[in-house]
Amino acid sequence: MSGADIFALLPLLIVCAGSVLLLLLIALRRDHRLTALLTGTTLLLALASLVWVAPLLPRAATPLLFLDGYSQFFMLLILLCALLLLPFCYHYLEDQAERAEEFYLLLLLTTLGGQVLVTASHLASLVLGLELMSLALVVMVAYPYQDSYSRALEAAIKYLILSGAASATLLFGAALIYMHSGSLALDSAMTGATGAATPLLLTGILLLLAGVAFKLSLVPFHLWTPDVYQGAPLCTTAVLATLAKAAVAAVLLRLLLLSGWTRYEVLFPALAAIAVASMLAGNLLALLQENLKRLLAFSAIAHFGYLLVILLALQAGSPAPAATESWAFYLCAYLASTLAAFAVLLRLSVQQERVQLDQLRGLFWRRPALAAVMAAAMISLAGIPMSVGFIGKFYIVTLAVEETLWLLLLVVVMASAIGLFFYLRVVLIMSRSPVSAAPGYPRTAAINWLSRLAIGSLGLLIVGLGLYPAPLIELLQML
């Protein structure tokens, strides 16, 4: 490993250093504000370092980590997610937790896990990143600790056990692949000498994909999602829904592209079944939800079902650059919309968590700016034009039509139509007459300004990219 390699790893190293510093800080002096500031600085430095290391790419910094445009972009997304959620989490924890400093440590560790995931070029680093992220998230779900039974504790145990089982499945799959091919590196060596699919290899692939599908909340590995989303504190749910999913999605595409498993036609029915089931189950189950966290959980299930259509198109013959572009764009759209929705919920949850649908009632009249951003987020998630979510859906439809995946398209149409019900219902409820007094405004002025900026930019991003996506598309075409 040369000096340049180590320098290229700077984004990850900065976050590492930040976590260590945070550990020391928490041990020496508990100060919520300082901790949050340190976290913010770390994330900003990491973002800046992405620019500094750009000239050195692409490069395999270690046998386990490969840095190129793709990993840069997703690291950017992950760091931005964490950074944008920071002011909201600060306010939320300030009001609702006595001790909140460890949250930032866990956030940084999750981010680090995500970064390792998106730069992974070896099954070992994939598992490493995945486990780092998952364990940090498990603790985040239960945090802050309470002596008696709490929903959060139950959710954390659920997540721990199920996540452990999923990781075990993933490792087993990896072991079977190793048995077949003798290599754990994510490249063509993974398919072994002949490249033919033996039952051993295929079982390994399916088990590996099952583990990944668990993290992405795909049917039938989705059962943890609504309960964990609901039980966890709102700031954790936000991280789970955005950061964690984006990192795993990034590595999934990388895995399939580098290993070349998409040429095994046997995988197609399996992936198609998962995609169809996720799209339909996600949208159907969300119809009756009154709790917005659960609604967004099912929305995530559905959206990753849509995302899988890109994989199916890839398998049917789509060129890799087109698939990568669509994948990245759809993830951007999903992240922007979900982040915006959670940001609004976090901002409303002063003194107590406000996530019931009827607590949003009349929001257009009480807090018009927040309601507008929530409306934009819902419209984007529904895939209605004038939002970035629509362009994402358009990408999926284009890829699917190109590969003539007509049945899948039909399911996408049906699922989108079902989705309209509950997304528009949220917007409608926000426009009804308010029955209760507005929740109070957060007190701290400076970070208050920051969270306003974050919400405003998210809202503008959703609508702006929906009307003029060309800049983002040009950026993604370079990946």
Place this chain on the structure above:
Amino acid sequence: MLMLLILILFGGGGLAWAAESLRPGSARWVALGAVVLDLLLLAPFIGLSDSKDISIGITHGWLAFEQYPWIPRFGISLLLALDGLSLMLLLLTTLLGVIAVAASWQEISSRAGFYYFNLLWSLAGVVGVFLALDLFLFFFFWEVMLIPMYFLIAIWGHEARRYAALKFVIFTQASGLLMLISIVALALQHAGQSGRISFSYFDLLGSGSRSPWELWLMLGFFIAFVIKLPAFPFHTWLPDAHTQAPTAGSIILAGVLLKTGAYGLLRILVPLFPESLHYFAPWGMTLGVIGIIYTAMMAFAQSDLKRLIAYTSVSHMGFILLGIYAWNPLSLQGAVLQMITHGLSAAALFMLAGAIQHRIHTREMPQMGGLWTLAPRLGAVTLFFALASLGLPGLGNFVAEFLVLVGAFQVSWPFTLVATLGLVLSAVYALILMQKAFHGEPRHQRALLDLDRRETVAMAVMMLGLLWLGLLPQGALDMAARPLLQLGELVALPLDSIAGGAR
């Protein structure tokens, strides 16, 4: 310039919302100003219909044309073009926009800013649909029309408003997605054949008929347009939506939104799938004719005044469907004219129904009766529009329906025979409407406010419009003549020569 028409309405909507919070009661003035401004901006084009003749690709007869780059990666641009057909429909749209604002003047007091925002944004979407000639942009505006209308119905509507609004959105959105699939398929086919992806109308002319999946792609478009039209059996959203919508919502829905379906058939479906006229025309005409008769009978059976008028809307739109698929110069002219005259008469009838509901707080005809003696002006005006609706000669609807029937007769007399029965049925429901609501013993003893000045002026404008179209329709027919001729030529060309197009 064309972009400005759309932007004024979008901007006006935002301004109205903001203005209302600053000064209550100002939103409606801003809305009125925006729509009137649009109408004035369109006025110069009326004179140009004869002189200007821009050619784009293999088509000609355009009055204005604009193109801006948008998403180059997919070959999508902001392509806007105006010809006589779109001009007629745009004039109708802006005029009915003014009428709609006038109708909501007193009726809407709560959250008026948001109301006018939605009204103007819906109108902006419609103007965009009539101007857009990039298929992606067309789809974009098609969807943009929907959501503001959803809010108009769901927030300011009547008892069953949420159900009606949701049904409306689900029907239209789902069919819109089917249309999107067809659009993308055509664009990708073009990309495969010419090496360059494009969503431009001029590049995709005739491409549908060169596709192996012509029938399915055509159905994708057809279902979307026919749900909007609406045609039997996809019309079930309309009675609920029209009945539950606030007055201005009904005016825009019936007067303008339905016409986008017909416009889509004429402008998009037939030129992109010229061969479909051969094998699909009988089906189209059948659906049109069934629609005419069935919904006329349903109208007769209604007790809710607005629901009756809603069913009559479907019935009249059946004539348009018949006229388009007959594909005869006369029937096409009749179809286009019917779009305008039905727009005017349906808008007026809904405004009157809204006026009645505002006064006696019910739409049930059994609870009305003898309204003529209580509000004679209201009665007389309703009689005028009821007679227009049934096709009284001298008023626009007669000319339109007559042209459709004459044209259709030249193509297929059985269809025409059944459709003519529709004229009898329309007389039945129109007269039933008058008899139940206005004649007989007054049920309400208290006095009713007759039409006030604002309402009378709005009615007068529409009455003049219908009279002009009924007595001197040639002017309107001339405006649409060149585009229709162009369409006829396009369809008659051999398939291979309709290829390529503008930039």
